Amino acid sequence: MSFSDNANSISWLIGGPQGSGVDSAANIFAKTCAKEGFHIFGKREFYSNIKGEHSYFTIRISEKPVNSHLEDVNMLVSFDAETVFRHADKVSPNGVIIYDSSLAETDLDEVPTIDFEANKRIGKLLQDSGLSQKLNGMLDLARSRGCTVYGLPYYEMIEAVGRNLDDPKLSKLSRVVNVMAISASLSLLGIKKDMLISAIKDVFGSKPKLLSSNIEAAEHAYSYINTKFDAKNIKCKITPKAVLKDYVLISGSQAAAIGKILGGCRLQTYYPITPASDESEFLESNQIINQVDGKRGSIIVVQTEDEIAAITMAIGAALTGVRTATATSGPGFSLMAEALGWAGMNEVPLVVTMYQRAGPSTGLPTRHEQGDLLFTINAGHGDFPKIVLASGDIEEAFYDSIKVFNFAELYQLPVIHLLDKAISSSIQTSKRFSNELKIERGRFKRDIDKDPSPGTAGHFRRFKLEDSPISTRVPLGTENAIFWNTGDEHTEEGHISEDPENRNKMMDKRMKKLELALENIAEDDKAACYNFDSSTKNVVISWGSTKGAILEALEKLTEEGSKLGFIQVRLLHPFPTGTIKKFLTNARLIIDVEMNYSSQLGSLVQQYTGREIDFKIVKYNGRPMSTTEIYIALKAILSGTNERRIVLDGGT
C-alpha cells in the first residue's frame, strides 16, 4: 500500500556524495519551484561525515502547503551510482530517474560508501528479481515498474560547457554537475528556465565566476533534455496555480534564530553540536540588529569551551537583565543538567533551545529522533520549576522562540524549547513572519526604591515571600537592590539557609510558579487540536515534528470517510493535565504517535490523565516519520489490527 499524493504535487529527491553540492542544488531547485508558485517542503539526510558519504535531499512540491515527506519518490535525480542503488526502488511507478549514463555498468561492489548492510540488502533485492548487480540492474527494476529513466552523459556535457565558457579546467568545472542535474529535472517537469536562472542568481549573485559557469551549465542541461528527449508524456508534470506573494523559503533553525532576534535575545552561547549549531551560526551572521527606533541593536554569540560553560555563561549574562539563550542537542543538554537546577533555584530566566537528535550517547548524530522528552522534563537533580514547550513545525518554531522568552521572564525560570532535527534542518515555504508580537518581561525592573523593610541581614529581598511566587527582579548593577544568589537553599535576600521552615517556604514559592504557569498559559500553547470536536471518538496524540505528517495522513483518511482527531501537545512541562483530560473525555480510541522507542508522551498521558494508550506508533531508526507510513499504520489500526505497538521503519 502506498500513499497516493494529490495530482498537482510531486516528490523529488537528489542524492550524491557529501560535499558535492547536494544541499545547494536542492536549495536552488526548491527556490526555483517556489518562484514558479509551488509550496515546498524539503528534508535533509546526511551522514556524520565531512566528505564522501551519501547524502540526499527530498523535496515535495505542491500547489497546496506541505509540511511532511512521503515514502515514494516521483523523480530521482542523481549524478553518482550510489544514489541510484540506494533510492531507485523507492521511485513510484510512472516515476522518473535521471542518472549518469557513463555509470550504467557500475557494479554494486564497486561503490565503497555503500556499507555492508546496505550492500547486502540491495544485492538481495536485485538477485530476487533476477537482475544483474550493476546499476543497469537497478534501472531495469525501475523500468519494470513503469519508471522512465533518462541517462545523461555528464562528462561530455561538462566538456561542452567548458568549450562554451572557453574554460578548459574541467576538474573545477565538474562542480557544476549538481546544477546540471537539477536543470535537467526542471526541464522534464516543464518548469520555466527563467525561474531557475533567477534562483541561481539568488545563490551565486555575489560570485560572478561561479554565477556564469552555473548559468551556462543550467542552460546547457535544460536544452539538452529538450533536444534529446521527448518529455511530453512524462507522468509527473506539474503546473503552477499562483504566485507565492510574501512567502519565504526558510529552515527551522533559521526560523528559531529570527524569532530570537525579534524576541529580544541579545546574547547566545553555544558549543558546536549537530543539529543545533546552524542556529548559532545564523544568529552570528545576523549579529547587527535593525531597530524601529533607528538605533542599532546587536546580539553577541559566544562559542564556549563546552556545554557546561555555555549554559553557565548564559546564566551569568541573564543576571544582567539580558534575554539570553543557549542552543544544544542531547549530549550537550546532558552536560547542562546541573546548571539548569541552579537557574531554577535562583529564579533566573533562561532559554535553552534543545534540538533533539537520535540518542543515546552519540547515537545517530545527524539523524532524527524525539527521544529526549522525558529526560528534558526531568533534567537536573531535586525539584525545581522549569517550562518545556515543543514546537510542531517551522512556523511554530519562530513564534515559540518569542514565547519561551516571555515564559522565562514572566515566571523567572529556565525554559526549554524542544525542537528536533526534522524541524531544524528541513526547509519550507512559509508566509512571512509577523513583527506584531508582545514582549512580556513580568516583574523585571531597572530602577527600584530602597526597600523600607529589608531582610534579616538588612538587604533587598530578591526572593521576597509574598502572595505571588514571582518576586521583583532587577539586573546586577542596580542601585538599592544588592542581592545574593546561591545554589544552596537561601533566605529572601539570597543568603545560605538550612532552616527547615525557610526551606519549605522557598520550595513552595518556587514550585508554585508551575501552578501559576498552568493557570496563565493560553490553551493553544498547552495543546492544539485539529480535525477535532467534542464528539470525536478516535484520537491521535503526539508532539513536535510529527505534526505535519500526521495532519496530512488524517486529511487523507477523512477523505476516505474515517475521521480521526489530532491532539498536538505543546506544553510538556508542567503537564497540562486539565486540557488533555478535557480533550480525551469522549475519546474511545487513543493512538499515540512518537519518534522514539518508548512512547514517552504516551507514558505522560497515562501518568497524568489515567487514560491508557490503546495503540502506539513509534519509530527509532533515525529517519523521520513520513505521511505514508503514518497513514498505513493508522489504516491498519482502523481495520482492526491486533498489533498494539506498530514500529515504523521507513527511510534510507
Add this chain to the structure above:
Amino acid sequence: MAELKLADYKTTVHNDWCPGCGDFGILNAIQMALSEMQIPRHKAVIFSGIGCSGKTPHFINVYGIHTLHGRVLPFAQGAKIANPDLEIIAVGGDGDGLGIGAGHFVGAGRKNVDIPYLIFNNEVYGLTKGQASPTLRLGEKTKSLVTPNTSNSVNPIALALVSGFTFIARSYSYDVKHLKDTIKRAITHKGLAFVDVLQPCPTYDDIHTREWFQGKNKPGSEKLIPRIYKIEESGYDGIIHDESEVNKKMSKILEFSSEWGDRIPIGIFYQNELVPSFHERIAQNINDYFERPPSHQEISDAEKKPTARIDKILDKLQIND
C-alpha cells in the same frame, strides 16, 4: 557622593570558616581593595564557586553570586560580556578552579575577558573534610589522607601562562597588604587576571601551615626566615612593554613557578595589556559594543512591542521580490 568606608563593604552574615582560616585574610584584602578603590557597591559583583571559598560573596556587601562547583569563570564571564560596566571579581578554591573547573580555566585564558580571578590555594578540599586538591604535591600526606597523595600537582602559574591569562600574580593570605595591593592591580588590569593566593588550611593542611610559611623546619637556620619573598624587591618587573619581551619573560615566569620549599616567590609575574581583551575583540565586529552592550539595549517599547525589525533578514529569504 559620600565616601564609602571599609565597614560599608562588610555584611553581618554569620561567618562559619574555621578559626585561623586563611580565607579571612583574603576576605579582608578584597574588602580593603574595594574600599580603597571606592567602587560603588551596586557596581561590584563577586562571583564564587563551591567550597569554603565559595561563601566569600555572602560576607561582602556588594552583589554576590555563589555559583556551581568549578563553574565560576563562565558565570562571571557571561555577566561581564553582557555588561562590561560591572566590576566583576571571581573567586574560588584550588579544587574548584584547577580540578573540576580546569577546562574553564584554560577556556577563560583564551578569551581574556576583563575580570580578576582569585584562587584560594590551600592544597585540600576543606569543606568535604580534607581530600587532596590538585595543588597538593605527589607523595604528600596531609592529615585526612589515608595514604600519601598518588596524583601529581598542577602548576597554577604555568597553567595560567600557557592558557593565555594576561595578568599572573601570587600572594599570601596572611600578608594582607601585599594581597590587597595585588588585588587592586588585578582589578585595574585590562584583561583576565589570575591571582594565586597561598593560604594555609589550619584544619586539614598540616604540612604547609602558617608556621611553615614563617620558616619553621627550614634547614640551616636558627631563627625563622620566612620562605616567601617578594619578586619586586629583587627588581623584577613583570610588565610587558613590547611583544618581543614575552618569550624571555615566559621562561623566567616558569622558573618562578617551580620555586617551592625554602624560597617561594610572590608578586606580579606577568602583565600584558598588549593582548586585546575579549571585549575589544567583540567591538571589532560590533563597533558600538562598549556604548550599547547587551544589558543596555531596550528590546521593547512602552507598548511591549519588540524594537527589533526582522524585515531585512526575511527579505533575503523571500521567494519573489
